Amino acid sequence: MKIIEIANLKFTYPDGTVALKGINLDIEEGESVAIVGPNGSGKSTLLLQLNGILRGEGTIRIRSLLLEEKNLRRIRSLVGMVFQDPDDQLFSPTVFDDVAFGPMNMGLSQEEVRRKVKEALEEVELTGFGHRSAHHLSFGEKKKVSIATILSTNPKILALDEPTSNLDPRARRHIIDLLKGLKQTKIVATHDMNLAWELCERAVILNDGKIAADGSREKILTNEPLLVKHGLELPSLSTASKR
Amino acid sequence: MEHSFIDRYSYLESFIHKLDPRIKIISFFSFILFVVLTPPTSWSSFGLYFALILFIAILSKVPLSFILKRSLVIAPFVLMIAIFIPFFKPGEVAGGYSFGSFRLTLTYSGLVIFWNVLIKSWLSVLSMIMLSSTTKFPDLLKGLEKLKIPKVMILILSFMYRYIFVLVDEVMRMKRARDSRNFGGSKFWQIKTIGNMIGTLFMRTYERAERVYVAMVSRGFSGEIKTIDDLHLTIRDFCFLSLIILYLIFTRLWVVP
Numbered sequence: 360m361k362i363i364e365i366a367n368l369k370f371t372y373p374d375g376t377v378a379l380k381g382i383n384l385d386i387e388e389g390e391s392v393a394i395v396g397p398n399g400s401g402k403s404t405l406l407l408q409l410n411g412i413l414r415g416e417g418t419i420r421i422r423s424l425l426l427e428e429k430n431l432r433r434i435r436s437l438v439g440m441v442f443q444d445p446d447d448q449l450f451s452p453t454v455f456d457d458v459a460f461g462p463m464n465m466g467l468s469q470e471e472v473r474r475k476v477k478e479a480l481e482e483v484e485l486t487g488f489g490h491r492s493a494h495h496l497s498f499g500e501k502k503k504v505s506i507a508t509i510l511s512t513n514p515k516i517l518a519l520d521e522p523t524s525n526l527d528p529r530a531r532r533h534i535i536d537l538l539k540g541l542k543q544t545k546i547v548a549t550h551d552m553n554l555a556w557e558l559c560e561r562a563v564i565l566n567d568g569k570i571a572a573d574g575s576r577e578k579i580l581t582n583e584p585l586l587v588k589h590g591l592e593l594p595s596l597s598t599a600s601k602r
Numbered sequence: 603m604e605h606s607f608i609d610r611y612s613y614l615e616s617f618i619h620k621l622d623p624r625i626k627i628i629s630f631f632s633f634i635l636f637v638v639l640t641p642p643t644s645w646s647s648f649g650l651y652f653a654l655i656l657f658i659a660i661l662s663k664v665p666l667s668f669i670l671k672r673s674l675v676i677a678p679f680v681l682m683i684a685i686f687i688p689f690f691k692p693g694e695v696a697g698g699y700s701f702g703s704f705r706l707t708l709t710y711s712g713l714v715i716f717w718n719v720l721i722k723s724w725l726s727v728l729s730m731i732m733l734s735s736t737t738k739f740p741d742l743l744k745g746l747e748k749l750k751i752p753k754v755m756i757l758i759l760s761f762m763y764r765y766i767f768v769l770v771d772e773v774m775r776m777k778r779a780r781d782s783r784n785f786g787g788s789k790f791w792q793i794k795t796i797g798n799m800i801g802t803l804f805m806r807t808y809e810r811a812e813r814v815y816v817a818m819v820s821r822g823f824s825g826e827i828k829t830i831d832d833l834h835l836t837i838r839d840f841c842f843l844s845l846i847i848l849y850l851i852f853t854r855l856w857v858v859p
Contacts, residue, residue, distance in 0.1 A: 412816050432822065440820040446768050447813040452740035452760045459830055464822030469830055492740070494767050512821065 362388040362422055362516060362544050363409070370404060370415030378404040379415060380568040388515075391545040393555035393576070396565035397590035402548035403443075405565065406518045409546070410438040422515065436465060439509030439543075443521040445493075445501035454480075454496070454504050455489035461512035479511035480504075483537060499530025506537065516544045523551045552594035556580050564589050609742075611664045611735040618662035618736045623745030625839040629846045630733040634726045636850040642718035648725070650853040654846075655728045664735045673727050684719040688712035739763050744833060753827050765810075772806060773799070 363386040370379040378401045386392055394402050407413040409421070411431050419426040421434050442448045451457040458479050462472045480486050483503040493501060502522070509517065522538065523531045531554075538545065538558055549555055555562055555576070562579040564572040566589045572579050576597075579585065583593045612619070618626070633651070640647050659669055688696075691712030698707040734742070740760075747756045776799050784792075 407816070410820055412819060432824070435820060435822055438820075440817075442813065442817055444813070446765075447810065448817045450761065450764055450814050450818065452743060452763050456740070456829070460818070460823075461821040463828040463830065464824065472830060490738075490740075493764065508821065 360388045361385050361420075362390075363546075364418075364420040364423075365408075366418045368405075368408060368415050368417035368419065370401075370408065370413060372404075378568055379408070382417070382565075382568075382570060384563065384570065384573070386544060386546065389542070389544055390561060391547070391559040393559035393562045394546060394548045394565055395550060395552065395555050395562055395591055396571075397550065400565045400590075401568045402565055403520050406440065406520055406546065406548050409516070409518050410435045410440055412440075436461075436512055437514055438516045438518055439512060439514030441505050441509055441517065441519045441522060443524060445498070445505045448505040448508060449493040449501060452492060453489065454485070454491050454493060454507075457493065457504060458489075458507050458511045461508060465512060475511040475513075479507040482510050482541075483507045484533075497530070499526055499533060502526065502530070502534055503537065506534075510541075514543060516546065517541065519545065519547045519549075521549055521551070522547060523549065523554050550591065552580065552586075552592060553596045556594040556596045564591070566590070609734055609737065609739045611668065612738045614663050614736075616661060616663045616736070618658060618732075620838075621736075621842055622833055622835050622839045623737050623741045624748050624833065625835070625843050626733055626737055627742070627745050627749060629843055630729045632847060632850060633729045636854050637722050637725045637729075640722075640854060642714050642721075647853050648721050650849075651725050652728075654849060654853075655725065655732060658732055659728075662732065662736045664732070669728065669731050669735070672731050673724060676723070676727050680720060680723045684716050687719065688716045691715060744829070747829060748831075748833060757827055761814075768810075769803070769807065773803060776802065 363384070365382055365384040368379055368382040369377075371377045382405065394405060396402050404413060408415060408419060408426075411426050411434060414426075421437055424430045424434060424437075426434055449457045451460060455476055458476045459472050462475045467475070476489065477486075480488060483506055485500065485503055485507065488496075488500070488504070493504065496504065506522075517538075519538070522534055526534060535554060535557055538547075545558070547555065547558060560576055562572075562574065562576050563570055564579060564585070571589050572582075572585055580594055581597050586593055633654070637648075637651055640651075659666055688708045689706050689712065691709050693709035693711035696708045696710050696713060698705060700706075737745070740763075743756050743760050743763075746759075747753065780795055780799065784795075
């Protein structure tokens with residue numbers, strides 16, 4: 360079943376920058392898709408379209424729901440968005456309040472909210488961090504809490520913007536293992552090529568607001584001339600696995 | 603980068619720390635109210651107020667030296683305002699200075715008002731320091747919210763608490779970047795860079811606000827702030843509050859000036 364259907368999506372920023380020039384992309388339920396591309400290629404813009412933060416021309420359907428004003432709330436609870444900078448995602452005085460923010464907005468009862476927060480924190484292995492203030496967490500912990508803030512709302516799709524940027528190798532490893540364990544449909548915008556290789560079975564190259572290539576990771580992420588042409592490089596893991 | 607906590611020592615464990623934030627807010631604010639309403643010449647009352655704060659401070663296990671040091675932070679501001687009072691208040695002259703044809707006179711009533719301003723501001727500040735160093739900031743916000751302070755105010759305070767150090771970090775990073783490229787240059791040029799930094803900081807703050815809002819909207823924010831209710835009053839809280847209020851009333855009414 361197709362969970363995301365994007366048809367002929369075009370978007371221009373108010374300052375005149377054309378960010379997306381006609382995107383067609385279908386994603387199956389349970390798929391993990393890496394959106395790779397150089398800086399400024401439109402990756403983040405594309406993610407922000409998925410829950411209607413930015414609205415362009417063309418149509419987007421999430422689980423057959425057309426992205427329009429009356430479906431926005433429903434769609435936003437289906438698409439969990441993890442932003443690049445955890446200081447943007449975590450805006451509450453305590454970790455608990457942040458993780459509870461989504462469920463509270465969904466209008467759940469207090470016990471349910473507490474349960475969801477507990478489960479979400481368990482899932483990212485930060486049980487007992489509820490009373491902490493986000494400012495006093497390490498960057499890796501902040502990133503995990505960011506993921507917990509959307510897991511608590513039970514999203515069907517995880518949209519992650521550069522989930523491994525600025526992380527040290529160990530924290531990066533943690534995040535990748537954590538993401539691998541999540542069964543939701545994942546869309547990962549990144550230029551961490553090894554992350555794309557490890558986490559996703561499908562890769563889409565975005566360059567200059569257009570889809571330059573789309574296919575299985577073996578087809579796309581091992582094609583060095585194609586990657587280099589679009590300002591990327593071969594993931595070192597893909598050559599290692601060739602033996 | 604690490605910073606000292608705003609609510610330093612609020613993570614200690616003591617009788618005072620465990621009280622409900624609402625009770626503490628009401629107690630400490632009534633304390634200020636009583637202090638402000640005490641006539642300046644009832645010296646013994648001020649002694650008793652101070653004794654109360656001292657008692658709470660000892661009970662709370664917050665280091666006294668920290669409380670004293672922090673209370674002096676506002677001293678310059680109070681002094682700057684109050685220092686002129688003794689010279690301008692008319693009344694019985696206590697002394698005078700001459701500077702050529704210019705003459706300054708001190709009056710007794712002026713001095714009393716000066717003392718009044720000093721002691722009241724100091725006691726009030728002590729009480730606020732006790733409140734903030736025995737209550738975690740998030741709890742303080744919850745307490746204020748329960749006491750029907752408008753949610754917008756609470757939200758502004760909570761963003762302040764969350765982002766003040768993020769901004770401080772940003773300023774420090776900019777300062778470092780500037781200093782590592784600063785090889786002298788005129789004073790005027792240096793002042794100009796500070797202006798640019800302030801402008802840049804404003805832009806970055808503005809952009810961050812936009813991103814935070816997007817993150818809120820993505821998680822279903824629709825303009826209404828909902829919070830979880832996990833404060834519970836106990837008998838201990840009521841005992842504390844009634845004792846404090848009784849003590850204050852006693853100090854204000856029955857103590858001979």
